[in-house]
Amino acid sequence: MFRIAHAAALTDEDRVPFTHGVALAHTSGAELFAVHANRADDAAERMLDAGTILVHWGDDAARVPFEKMVHQCCDDPVDTVLDALRKLKADLVVAATHQRHGIMRALLGSKAEAIAHNVEVPTLLVPVGIDGFVANDSGTIDLHRVLIPIGDPEAAQAAVDAAATLGRMAGAKSVEFVLLHVGDPADTPEVNVPVVAGWTVSSINVTRVKLEDAVISRAADSCLVVMATRGHDSVGDVLLGSHTDRVLHRVTCPVLSVPVPRPAS
Known part of the structure; x- marks a missing residue:
C-alpha cells in the first residue's frame, strides 16, 4: 500500500500540509503516518489527528x-x-517550510528542505502561510493547473511521472500540465505524459531569463509546481540553494520536489 508521511513540527504550521496528506490519503487509499522527532512524553498527544x-x-x-x-x-x-x-519506506513526504532566504536561510536553514534533499521519494513542500490545493473545510483537491519546469530529459521525465502520480492519487478529473523550458527551443526534451481523459498538456519556452524567475512568474495561477532536483551538486547550490530551493523561497503554491540520481562520475 502507498505510504504518505507527514513530517510534524508540533506547531500550528502543521495544519495545512497535514490536511494535504489526509486529503491525498483519502482519495488514493494510502496509509498516512505523522512522524516527529521528540523525546517529550506528550509529543503524540500534540500531533494532529486524521480522524478529526x-x-x-x-x-x-x-x-x-x-x-x-x-x-x-x-x-x-x-x-x-x-x-x-x-x-x-514512505512513498511521499509532506512538510511545511519557511521561505527563508539570504542571511536568515544561512543562519536557520530549513528542516523541510534538508529532509527533501536526503530522501529518495518526492516531497510535497507547503510554504507556511499559503492555503495550498486542498480546501480546509471540505478536503476537496484542486489541481487544475500544474507547472513543470523541464531541463535535461531524465529530470524532465521524472518530474512529469511524479506529477502524474500525484494527479492519480488526487483523483484529478481535469488537469493542465504546463511544461516550461528555459533556453534554446531546440534543446527542449521530449517527455511522455500519460493520456488520461480530462488531462491536457501545454508547453512554454522562454529565453534570456533565470529559471527561477520564469517559474515564479508563471506559478501565480498554478496549483502546484513540480521540480526535479539533484540536490546540492555545486558550491553555488550549497551557498544559494538549488533551483528548487530558490523557487520554493518565493513561490505562492506548494512545490513537489522530485529527487533525481546524480550522473555517475
Whole structure:
C-alpha cells in the first residue's frame, strides 16, 4: 500500500500540509503516518489527528489508515526524521517550510528542505502561510493547473511521472500540465505524459531569463509546481540553494520536489 508521511513540527504550521496528506490519503487509499522527532512524553498527544479532520469533512474517522510515530535515534532532529522515513519506506513526504532566504536561510536553514534533499521519494513542500490545493473545510483537491519546469530529459521525465502520480492519487478529473523550458527551443526534451481523459498538456519556452524567475512568474495561477532536483551538486547550490530551493523561497503554491540520481562520475 502507498505510504504518505507527514513530517510534524508540533506547531500550528502543521495544519495545512497535514490536511494535504489526509486529503491525498483519502482519495488514493494510502496509509498516512505523522512522524516527529521528540523525546517529550506528550509529543503524540500534540500531533494532529486524521480522524478529526475527516469527521470535519463529513466522513468516517477511520476512512484513512493513520498512525502517529514519535521516533528517537539521533541527536539531530532531521537525522531522526530521516531514519523514521527510511524505516517506514514512505512513498511521499509532506512538510511545511519557511521561505527563508539570504542571511536568515544561512543562519536557520530549513528542516523541510534538508529532509527533501536526503530522501529518495518526492516531497510535497507547503510554504507556511499559503492555503495550498486542498480546501480546509471540505478536503476537496484542486489541481487544475500544474507547472513543470523541464531541463535535461531524465529530470524532465521524472518530474512529469511524479506529477502524474500525484494527479492519480488526487483523483484529478481535469488537469493542465504546463511544461516550461528555459533556453534554446531546440534543446527542449521530449517527455511522455500519460493520456488520461480530462488531462491536457501545454508547453512554454522562454529565453534570456533565470529559471527561477520564469517559474515564479508563471506559478501565480498554478496549483502546484513540480521540480526535479539533484540536490546540492555545486558550491553555488550549497551557498544559494538549488533551483528548487530558490523557487520554493518565493513561490505562492506548494512545490513537489522530485529527487533525481546524480550522473555517475
